Amino acid sequence: MQKTTRLGVAALGALLTLGLAACGGGSGSSTPSSSGGGTAAGGTGTFNAALTGVVDPSDKKGGILKFANAGDWDSLDPGDTYYGYSWNFIRLYGRSLVMFKSAVGKEGNELTPDLAEGLGTPSDDAKTWTYKLKAGIKFEDGTPVTSKDVKYGVERSFDKEVFPDGYTYFNDFLNWPKDYKGAYKSKGVNTDSAIETPDDQTIVFHLKQPLSNFDYFAQLPATIPVPADKDTGAKYKEHVIATGPYMFKTNEIGKGFSLVRNPNWDPATDPNRKALPDGYEVSTNVNADDIDNRILAGDLDVDIAGTGAQPAALGRILPDPTIKANTDNPTGTRLWYTSINGNVPPLDNIDCRKAVEYAADKTTLQTAWGGEFAGGQIATSLLPPAIPGHEDFNTYPPGADNKGDLTKAKEALTACGQPNGFETNISYRAERPKEKAAAEALQQSLGRVGIKLTLKPFPQADYFALYAGKPGYAKDNKLGLAMNGWQSDWPDGFGFLQQIVDSRVIRDTGGSSNVSVRDPEVDKLIDQAMEQTDANARNAIWTQIDKKVMDDAYILPNVWAKALLIRSKNASNVFVNDAYGMYDYLGMGVK
């Protein structure tokens, strides 16, 4: 009997004993992150210190930085990537014509030459832009970089069948030959009407219309040179030929990759990069909660997405001042908002739209988006604070407690002939619980003045293409309100506003992020801004556009997104760059 008891206990404890027995065996692949010690989370840091200064400044070289991504890159190919963190990270292995400074806060918004000797030289009323390349820049295999490699990089990015993830700025603005289809399908076609390379060091861009801020285009990853003889099209992302201080050592798409030093990167040609670590290890598709836990434990350095800690980790960080002291809470260049569709009656009446603006409870909206730290700062206009042209104004004051002005809302309803309110639908992306929560918050707050909202979830993959962003569908299905969000492609008014307020980007076939703003005056102002070469005058126009859209009540701003970033225990030179709204990956080193 005793024997069987022992057997039973042993069986029950099998899991534990097995576990303990094996614990002593080998260190596995769980090597500690980076070299050097570093202060433990909750050590000597100060909350938000990296927003205004460099935390743990150091010029020490060596060590490996470990990054992890809860998702995966859209693509590592410079011609096919549209994620903010990717544009931040790509500077480690690629050099574009110009780039954002690797600097703290607003200074990071400034453009500085990278491949080019200086910023672009405009001519022909800003329809032509010329860049001179620095001498001595090479690919990782030692081949010199020429202007033709830059031109080829832009040409190949034209093909949206091969590179579906990228932007279309060059496709839309350069003066391409008629029926041009990109470097592969239009091989041999003369493209000098769009891009000229009079010599190996000079590249000239010809635009269809004046564009005063083309330097922002020149910082796009598509201007990172690609050697035509090494281009493997859709497979190029498996081994991008580096021009930056690091090159790919391994790359397993869907799992991760590692970078090592590029022996053919010459620091003499590159004042922008310190290249402190010896390399980078990046894991993709990692459990988001596990990423937070590993950074807090010092096993990992950076959550590359830069979108902040998950709710589970927030519960540990925010109540604990010592852990919180080693975090930063930047306000990004993303606006979460609600589109108010003037095509859907009775919202075709401006006073009905104003009623929505006045009745919204901004506090419940903020809570729905994740609260003060992980959700965002209550937004009163479109342009986020980090973008030049932002001005503090509030067209529809929601009262001192931010819970909405119900008196004004009712007056607006009376003015639009709906004194008892009206019914309409509100769409959101079904896979996004925060959008649903925000829609529910609006349902509650607008219900106080008789505006009855019915929630309509749609799959996010088709949200703009087939539903909220398809004008015919939205009108037929009475999608009066649509949850929406937009992050600036770069920190200027054009990068933030053009795609969400220019009515000319709306297509009957759907797909546009602008689902509500249709104002010819706004379109005219955008054209004026694009032609204005004086930055201050241009920023004033963006402010004017912001105010005009708010006056029209086509957009109900919810919050400017914030994220709680956890500072690595092992990284030096940690600071937030406003251009990306996250830690600057170019500046970091290992303690």
Next chain:
Amino acid sequence: MVTYIIRRLIWAVVMLSIVSIITFGIFFLVPRLAGATPEDLAARYVGRTATEQQVKLAAEQLGFNDPLIVQYGRFAKGIVAGADYNNGPSVEHCPAPCFGYSFRTRLPVWPDLLDRLPVTISLAIGAAVIWVIAGVATGVVSALRRGSFFDRAAMGVALAGVSLPIFFTGMVSLVLFSYGLHITAPGNVYTPFLTNPLTWAYDLLLPWITLAFLYAANYARLTRAGMLETMNEDYIRTARAKGLAERTVVLKHGLRGALTPILTIFGLDFGLLLGGAVLTESTYSLPGIGKYAIDAIGYQDLPQVMGVVLVAAFFVVFANLVVDLLYAVVDPRVRLV
């Protein structure tokens, strides 16, 4: 026996063909019935920024304008004979079995699945060994000591094991054992068995135990119930009357009789796990079939999802075939004809 196996293999092929037709129908017929156009399907392949003309061209080139039967024929042909894909500067051949290209990663699905299979197999085998040993042993002892403290405690733990979700036990285990006590590997690590068997086991220990905890609980309860029933059978009394040792009575006569339903469940469980231990792989960020599946679903990457479904179906069918063969070994009354 050989005839039986051949007949089952033919049925397996038929079953997989049916699964592929249903899967294809779900992804390509149902959207059409719901009003999606060929351009809507093609839009996923060319991204949001593509022009209308580019989307139309893609729909034509991808064959979405063809009748569904033609599209399925092309898909099936790819599996048995391979297919060609344009990657920009050149045309690439995707050798059989070609499940198509992911429209997100632009990589062929089959090599991805093969690459991830060892992780899932490693996870499933290790966990299965633990849960079968722990679960069955606990069940046997609980049955023999019915109503004892051990029985009550073991069944209580078993109930907790069945009730607690893996993403919870996994996360708590990681925080406690990996990041707190530093005695197990952190998440997102996997070393191939052939590279270093010790490291392989160390990296997978916590996922094994977490996964096994869930299944062991179930198996303990099943074994206990089976043993209680079997130990009351006449032939057990006969065995005891013959003067056989209690250990022989329990293990050779009692357990053997109780094993048949366990084996059935094991076949299904193990087959499903080989098709992807979604929660465990996601919690521990293990790059296996399950993580691949959940990512593919998240990105709505249809070729990847279809590949996973077919591989999972294959393993379930195959595991059931193996279990049916094992019936004959466990239970002498079973004859395979």
